[in-house]
Amino acid sequence: MSADKQRAQEEALVKEALCTGGVSDRRRFFVSAAAFGAAAAAPLAASAQATPASAPATAAPAAPPRRVLVKSDARLLNIGATVRSGNYWDFSTYITPIEEFYVRNHYPTPLVADKPVLDPKNWKLKIHGNAVERPMEITYDDLVKMPSRFMIATLECHGNARTLFWEQLEMKEVAGGNWVMGAVGQAEWQYVPMSHIFNLVGLKKGAKSALFWSGVDGGDMGRPIPVDDLTSRPDDIGICFRMNGNELTPDHGAPVRMVVPGWGGTAWIKWLTEIRIDSHQHWSRLNTRGEVYIGPAYAAPEVTPTDEFIGGITKADVKGPMVTWMPIKTTLTVPLVLEKSPSVPANYPLKRGEWPIMKSGRQVMRGYAWAPQHGIRHVEYRVDGGRWQRANIWGPNLGKYTWVRFDFPWDAGVGDHVIETRGVDMANNVQPETVPFNQLGMANGAIPKFKIRVV
Numbered sequence: 385m386s387a388d389k390q391r392a393q394e395e396a397l398v399k400e401a402l403c404t405g406g407v408s409d410r411r412r413f414f415v416s417a418a419a420f421g422a423a424a425a426a427p428l429a430a431s432a433q434a435t436p437a438s439a440p441a442t443a444a445p446a447a448p449p450r451r452v453l454v455k456s457d458a459r460l461l462n463i464g465a466t467v468r469s470g471n472y473w474d475f476s477t478y479i480t481p482i483e484e485f486y487v488r489n490h491y492p493t494p495l496v497a498d499k500p501v502l503d504p505k506n507w508k509l510k511i512h513g514n515a516v517e518r519p520m521e522i523t524y525d526d527l528v529k530m531p532s533r534f535m536i537a538t539l540e541c542h543g544n545a546r547t548l549f550w551e552q553l554e555m556k557e558v559a560g561g562n563w564v565m566g567a568v569g570q571a572e573w574q575y576v577p578m579s580h581i582f583n584l585v586g587l588k589k590g591a592k593s594a595l596f597w598s599g600v601d602g603g604d605m606g607r608p609i610p611v612d613d614l615t616s617r618p619d620d621i622g623i624c625f626r627m628n629g630n631e632l633t634p635d636h637g638a639p640v641r642m643v644v645p646g647w648g649g650t651a652w653i654k655w656l657t658e659i660r661i662d663s664h665q666h667w668s669r670l671n672t673r674g675e676v677y678i679g680p681a682y683a684a685p686e687v688t689p690t691d692e693f694i695g696g697i698t699k700a701d702v703k704g705p706m707v708t709w710m711p712i713k714t715t716l717t718v719p720l721v722l723e724k725s726p727s728v729p730a731n732y733p734l735k736r737g738e739w740p741i742m743k744s745g746r747q748v749m750r751g752y753a754w755a756p757q758h759g760i761r762h763v764e765y766r767v768d769g770g771r772w773q774r775a776n777i778w779g780p781n782l783g784k785y786t787w788v789r790f791d792f793p794w795d796a797g798v799g800d801h802v803i804e805t806r807g808v809d810m811a812n813n814v815q816p817e818t819v820p821f822n823q824l825g826m827a828n829g830a831i832p833k834f835k836i837r838v839v
């Protein structure tokens with residue numbers, strides 16, 4: 385089969401997998417049509433369809449441009465060439481449909497046509513290392529026949545809400561993509577738990593670090609998880625092959641990715657091909673100079689002589705502790721006003737400095753709250769710096785790893801307003817006003833301030 389034909393087939397399959405029912409108009413009634421209707425229908429920015437500069441110089445009919453991502457941009461926010469955020473101001477469901485689910489790739493989505501190892505017929509997971517008793521290779525067929533579990537969990541990029549560093553915390557030195565609040569979604573994941581894998585391969589005493597490796601999309605994509613973190617919840621972390629009841633789509637790591645509920649997206653390695661479990665520490669791009677806390681409040685971890693450096697990383701790259709658990713977060717389904725951000729995402733519904741507009745009178749404000757480590761106990765809000773009040777939490781509230789939806793009534797008076805939201809978790813931790821500076825803008829859990837103009 386030619387590569388183009390294969391690609392066409394893949395795209396057809398993905399379309400099929402995305403047919404999750406009619407696309408209802410979820411645009412919020414209280415936000416002016418003028419503010420959103422036009423922007424949502426605007427043509428995609430050129431960067432959304434960037435193609436690698438590999439077109440042949442001959443006059444032969446050009447092959448269809450290689451899409452950087454497979455899924456459509458229709459219901460996603462364009463953050464950068466390989467990066468799409470969710471349109472969180474339009475979110476309404478408990479489970480995020482695939483076509484609304486953010487994508488965070490460091491490289492273009494690899495396809496079977498270019499990477500035959502991703503074909504389930506060819507795919508193998510190699511599990512080895514000096515800390516396993518019985519190294520083995522597992523085929524896709526083997527994997528899907530193993531005892532598996534289902535888990536409803538949010539998946540959130542460490543960089544989600546980086547925007548708050550610029551817009552609210554006056555931390556201009558923070559660098560990275562402007563995700564706003566939509567680099568999060570909730571899905572039902574089907575996976576083979578690490579407990580089963582550990583039984584198969586046998587962990588040796590002294591097993592210290594498990595490196596989860598792709599290497600398919602780029603030569604440096606993989607990240608370690610300390611064995612202690614895996615063995616403390618071996619039924620919750622695992623090797624995933626289905627999302628919302630369907631096989632994984634190419635953008636989300638087909639055929640197999642990691643699920644690490646509660647930890648930021650970087651741990652959820654996509655296009656997984658290898659697990660190496662060793663008695664020493666692993667360092668890769670994603671736990672050294674990327675996806676780590678760098679700043680005065682954080683100390684760089686120590687490096688010891690037995691440590692291993694993988695994918696072009698050296699000792700000098702070890703810059704800060706790796707980001708793991710995501711903090712308590714809340715968001716209204718209202719687009720955040722962008723005034724101080726270095727960039728405004730290409731198809732954001734508000735222009736720089738523009739405020740969302742709603743009509744005066746009784747309104748119902750809605751939002752999402754999540755506290756991956758302990759689960760959400762309460763959601764609170766306040767208007768124009770007034771007293772904190774409780775929002776209504778909608779069921780279900782499945783506790784840790786999952787989000788809840790909430791709402792509260794608001795008698796909106798004409799004028800400019802600021803609404804803040806904060807979550808309280810089951811351990812009574814309260815979402816804070818601010819967080820310490822970190823250069824890469826990781827894991828910002830500060831209380832968001834939503835500016836709204838009522839007319």
Ligand SMILES: Nc1nc2c(c(=O)[nH]1)N[C@H]1C(S)=C(S)[C@@H](COP(=O)(O)O)O[C@H]1N2
Pocket residue numbers: 485486487488489490491539540541542598599601605606635636637648649650651652653654655
């Ligand atoms: N192989 C590989 N895995 C990866 C990435 C990547 O670029 N390559 N990005 C990671 C990051 S930073 C995030 S936030 C999640 C995003 O998962 P999603 O695109 O399915 O939403 O995948 C993670 N796994």
Ligand SMILES: [Mo]
Pocket residue numbers: 488540541542543648649650
């Ligand atoms: Mo991420």
